[in-house]
Amino acid sequence: MKQAASTKHSQNKLNASRALMRKLPERVFVDDDSRFRASLDNLRLSFLPDLVIKVKEAAEVGVVMKLAHNYSIPVTARGAGSSATGSAVPLHGGWALDLSGLKDVQIDTVGRIATVGAGVVTADFQEQVEALGLFFPPDPSSKKYSTLGGNVSCNAGGMRCVKYGVTRDYVLGLEGFLADGEPFKFGLPLKKYVSGLNLRDLLIGSEGTLGVITTIHLKLIPKPAARWTGMFAFKSEAAALKAVVGLFKAGVSPSILEFLDRQSVGCAENYTGNVVFEGQPRASILLIELDGRVGEVREQRKLLLDYMDGRAVAQREARKEVEAEKLWQVRRTCSQSMFSIADTKLNEDVVVPIEKQAELIRYTIALKKEIGLATPTFGHAGDGNLHVHIMYNRGSKADAKKAKTGIKRLMQKVVDLGGVITGEHGVGLAKAPFMAMQHTKAEITAMKAVKAALDPKGILNPGKIFEPFEVWDHEYVEVKLPWDHR
Numbered sequence: 001m002k003q004a005a006s007t008k009h010s011q012n013k014l015n016a017s018r019a020l021m022r023k024l025p026e027r028v029f030v031d032d033d034s035r036f037r038a039s040l041d042n043l044r045l046s047f048l049p050d051l052v053i054k055v056k057e058a059a060e061v062g063v064v065m066k067l068a069h070n071y072s073i074p075v076t077a078r079g080a081g082s083s084a085t086g087s088a089v090p091l092h093g094g095w096a097l098d099l100s101g102l103k104d105v106q107i108d109t110v111g112r113i114a115t116v117g118a119g120v121v122t123a124d125f126q127e128q129v130e131a132l133g134l135f136f137p138p139d140p141s142s143k144k145y146s147t148l149g150g151n152v153s154c155n156a157g158g159m160r161c162v163k164y165g166v167t168r169d170y171v172l173g174l175e176g177f178l179a180d181g182e183p184f185k186f187g188l189p190l191k192k193y194v195s196g197l198n199l200r201d202l203l204i205g206s207e208g209t210l211g212v213i214t215t216i217h218l219k220l221i222p223k224p225a226a227r228w229t230g231m232f233a234f235k236s237e238a239a240a241l242k243a244v245v246g247l248f249k250a251g252v253s254p255s256i257l258e259f260l261d262r263q264s265v266g267c268a269e270n271y272t273g274n275v276v277f278e279g280q281p282r283a284s285i286l287l288i289e290l291d292g293r294v295g296e297v298r299e300q301r302k303l304l305l306d307y308m309d310g311r312a313v314a315q316r317e318a319r320k321e322v323e324a325e326k327l328w329q330v331r332r333t334c335s336q337s338m339f340s341i342a343d344t345k346l347n348e349d350v351v352v353p354i355e356k357q358a359e360l361i362r363y364t365i366a367l368k369k370e371i372g373l374a375t376p377t378f379g380h381a382g383d384g385n386l387h388v389h390i391m392y393n394r395g396s397k398a399d400a401k402k403a404k405t406g407i408k409r410l411m412q413k414v415v416d417l418g419g420v421i422t423g424e425h426g427v428g429l430a431k432a433p434f435m436a437m438q439h440t441k442a443e444i445t446a447m448k449a450v451k452a453a454l455d456p457k458g459i460l461n462p463g464k465i466f467e468p469f470e471v472w473d474h475e476y477v478e479v480k481l482p483w484d485h486r
């Protein structure tokens with residue numbers, strides 16, 4: 001009986017692939033290399049798709065989804081595959097749908113609206129926009145690789161969110177295809193739109209589980225005329241994070257406000273060979289950027305320096321772009337430099353209310369002692385979004401056990417502090433075990449009902465967000481990904 005069902009299943013898959021190859025012969029790839037590349041994201045767990053479809057036109061996505069729906073084939077959309085959570089891996093096989101070929105960009109400089117293909121690389125788009133005197137602020141650190149479709153699907157954040165908000169804040173409309181292949185337009189290239197239910201915002205951050213996005217209408221703003229960067233040292237992590245609250249109270253409105261603990265600063269200093277504050281004991285730091293009109297930046301700088309006077313133990317200012325680059329080096333290198341501690345990094349992107357960050361950092365320092373693993377922490381302190389890392393050696397079962405305990409405790413602490421288990425990476429597979437910590441049963445039931453309504457056969461990115469998954473039960477894949485600089 002079981003064998004008959006399995007034969008029927010295999011035959012169905014074969015018929016589906018044949019139908020797909022008839023419709024889109026030049027877009028389908030079944031070679032090992034294409035399948036392996038599409039089996040991974042930055043979580044580095046591999047689940048092979050049966051085949052990969054690399055579309056070049058938005059309409060082709062409709063063809064793919066109609067067939068997938070008819071034959072009940074799982075479809076996992078992907079952009080650059082830079083997701084940190086396993087959200088882009090085809091957990092249940094089926095078809096990997098690569099959108100990175102959708103590259104159209106149209107910019108309306110008068111209305112300040114751009115219409116882009118889902119596969120446009122974030123940094124390339126920002127460059128085009130800035131050449132026209134406009135600005136698209138969302139800046140995930142993966143921007144040189146990530147696609148705008150991936151950014152929308154994860155509601156990506158970055159350093160500038162403290163002043164400018166996240167990807168969601170710039171999305172005016174989304175076009176694409178539902179699970180059954182029917183086209184949708186949720187929103188239009190218009191700045192005002194309140195017709196019907198807002199399904200656009202439902203799709204943003206849905207990690208490819210509710211629909212496939214092909215085209216995005218984005219809001220643009222004028223490019224700031226001036227920028228200023230400063231770096232401030234503090235005796236302790238808690239002192240730095242208390243200053244974050246204080247400077248907002250003093251009326252400072254930074255465009256970037258990043259925090260690094262002493263563990264992170266130490267890693268970056270060892271990696272680059274440059275000491276951040278010569279002649280000072282190693283300090284926790286805040287890196288701050290101000291932007292806006294020239295006069296505005298001048299006023300903001302004064303407010304900031306007045307506030308820091310007597311609070312920061314040392315400070316550096318950048319007067320030119322090259323000097324600013326030097327200050328940013330510590331932030332840019334701290335993440336990759338952590339691999340000097342251990343070969344594996346659990347990179348969490350938790351958020352707590354900004355007043356609670358000092359308490360969270362005290363907890364991560366205590367956790368380090370308790371589990372005996374390093375917990376270097378840095379991140380977007382201006383919006384309470386700290387990247388807490390737990391470093392361990394994956395060859396050591398004892399280490400893995402400690403890391404597993406550590407992450408569970410960390411997540412519980414974050415929820416207890418009124419925070420959230422993920423602020424920018426999303427849930428995917430890695431955070432799925434903590435969904436019940438974050439959400440009530442009723443909330444999860446409501447989310448599942450939405451999923452069932454839009455994708456009744458459950459073919460879009462199945463296994464993500466809601467199903468239990470333990471990363472510890474799976475082997476990491478040793479592979480160099482485009483953003484690795486180790």
Ligand SMILES: Cc1cc2nc3c(=O)[nH]c(=O)nc-3n(C[C@H](O)[C@H](O)[C@H](O)COP(=O)(O)OP(=O)(O)OC[C@H]3O[C@@H](n4cnc5c(N)ncnc54)[C@H](O)[C@@H]3O)c2cc1C
Nearest residue numbers: 079080081082083141142147149150151153157208213424
């Ligand atoms: C070095 C590094 C730094 C990072 N820094 C940040 C950061 O600062 N901030 C941040 O927010 N994230 C960061 N990330 C995580 C990741 O880069 C972002 O989540 C990014 O938005 C993913 O884009 P992508 O094109 O790689 O999407 P993918 O990884 O390919 O896909 C991500 C999810 O979106 C879905 N998806 C992709 N395209 C579509 C589409 N067109 N339609 C429907 N679903 C789709 C996929 O199914 C998957 O669920 C970082 C990752 C790395 C490796």
